[in-house]
Amino acid sequence: MCMSKTLLSLVVVLALLLGASPLALADYPCEDPLGCVELAPDDPIVIGAMLVMSGAVNYLGEDSLGGIELALLAREHTLLGRDIELDVQDSLCTAEGGQAAAQRLAADPIIVGAIGTNCSSAAQGAMPIISDAGMVMIAPSNTSPSLTNADVASGGSHVPGYFRTSQNGLIEGEFAAAFAVQALGARSLATVHDGDPYTEGLSCAIADTFTELGGTVIFEGAVNKGDTDMASILTEIAVNPPDVIYLPLFEPEVNFFAAQMQHIAGLEDSIILGGGASFTASFPENTGDAAVGIYVSGPFASGAAYEDLLARWHEEYGDAPPSGYHAHAYDATNLLLAALERVAIAREDGGIVFGRQAIRDALAATEDFPGITGRLTCLDESPFAGDCSPGTALAIFAITEAEVYEDNWPPPVAWSVASDSATDSG
């Protein structure tokens, strides 16, 4: 009797010990092929961000970070009843920067996914690491067509786990070509890139569509990052002056090019059409009077939801957003949070488990998601694998003043998706 009482006590004690031990928490066997993120009852949900926080284009990072923070703030920084934390890493605007940021995030097993990167070059460095770690990344401002193209032979670099809410450069290129031909009446085009996957992708995209629309591409050239003297390439272009020069360069090369073009005989009538990289208030400010008359393609969100987002931005930061991709970052964050909500498995002890493949599958299954930039559907077929943007939040802006003040940025819209569609239907 005494013996059986002792045995019973032992069994009870063992059961209590096992119940309290971490082993006992594993009441959900992770069967996800890419592994799971397991959170104890008090653990926060941690989201990574790979943004350009320093260097010449850090305004892109600040813009996206604002969008992410506003999305989290809208949920009062909670998801599934627990706190959401943000781990921001500086991915710079280079492949090396993206690689370093991705390595830091991939080393943390509780990060459920990442928003970023801003630059396509940084994405090229980050994507293989994020993909190998079984994670997901949703880019708010990458546009290079190569990032969603899985065909390595044609220059593609897409890997599973990569998504973006910004529009594919192929769409932006088509849009810019339509503007050049239909709105400006251009018959000849010159393109200038700087070897970056973003600028090169856009240049190729506009050149293809411009040719399809009956125009002639008479010059395809490039400058080096860091070049200050553009007289040589401008003289080469002036040998056969084009109607439009497509210039998707970053600052400061785009400033140097536009400013020095004023001094080149033969290019007086050529019109510069810039890409999203020059869609920043510092572009006209740093270029001066030469910026007036330049058209710039860039992100363009509209509607009541976007106005509400802008109002919240002003309330939170007291200033205008420094670029136009904050709405895409806002949507990217909501996409990730919605996917997490769908795949979360609650454990009996109050913990949560997220399967990494399940997160990818949930994102890939996104269909008609109501975002600020439109209704988002994530595609899975190359060359649009991982593209979630509806491609409608896009416009061409006309820079009419060199000086930027509170009410004149962003500049007036000269052409939007609505104009493009109207022309098509007309």
Place this chain on the structure above:
Amino acid sequence: MFKWKTDEFSWVDFTIDVLRVLIVLGIVIGAWNTLSSGRISFAQWVNLFIAGLSQGSIYALIALGYTLVYGILLMINFAHGEVFMAGAFSTVFLAEALNRTGFLNEQPVLAILLMIAFAGLVSMSVAILLERIAYRPLRGSPRLVPLITAIGASFFLQYTFRGLYGSGFKAYPQVRALQGVIQIGDVNIPIVQIFVFCSALLLMLGLYWLVERTRVGKAMRAVSENKEVARLMGIDIDWVILFTFGVGGFLAGAAGVINGMFRPQGVNFFMGFIPGIKAFTAAVLGGIGNIPGAMLGGLFLGVIEAIGPNLVLAGLGIPGANQLKDVIAFTMLVLVLIFRPQGILGERLSEAKA
């Protein structure tokens, strides 16, 4: 020239001679193809040449700092590009203030002189501090030690100024008096390019007068010739070296403002790196340690960079010719070093100096 014909045959000499012939042939064929095609008009060539002269004037002003320091200490101050950046970056804020008050456009001459004086003082201070803190304690060490220190100082200065002024790009405001062009026949010459060339020339002449015609210049030449003898003659060589760094720094700061008038955009903490490398190349081209050599080297490099891609590379059918302008510049450096190792105006250095 063709040593392998007269002396014992050497594959190295043979290869160098073949290289010489190929480079010269390439230049001649490329230039002939371009000029005979008439693709680029005479007015465009003149424009490129003048733009090159202006860019070269800025290289020359920076190169003088390299050559002065090398002449006196036989060290290459790789942080000199950052001395240029310090003046240019600091003065952009003064320029913005002068523009906001309207003084820049009402009194352009005074405003530009004020900016040059300010930038010169900032750069001079940085150069003097650099010499006093980083280089003087290492005087007498093996030559590799101050060289590595200079590279470290270069990074230190870059990130100090990034911390001070941020990592974004700034731009100099445009001076209305420098806008516009002067038309001579078919050629339109931008006024700003004439300003750049003339102001740089004035500064270079000023330096030449300082070195050749003043007592302190004589002391600089004496220290450059032989420090120990100069010390025995009663020259305070520490002061002369400090003065030399200060003069080089002032010229770099002035170059920063002149560059800001010429290429107003792209002012940031990293802006000194490429001009620094180019100016060093210019100093070597002209003959390092030689003041007129640095001036000539800078102008030569600027012009070659401006006309080389269109003249030679495009003529050879090389795609993306303008992307290779650095290749042209450094090929010229290699050529000069092959044909004339002491540089265009340099003299062969004695064993003691070399």
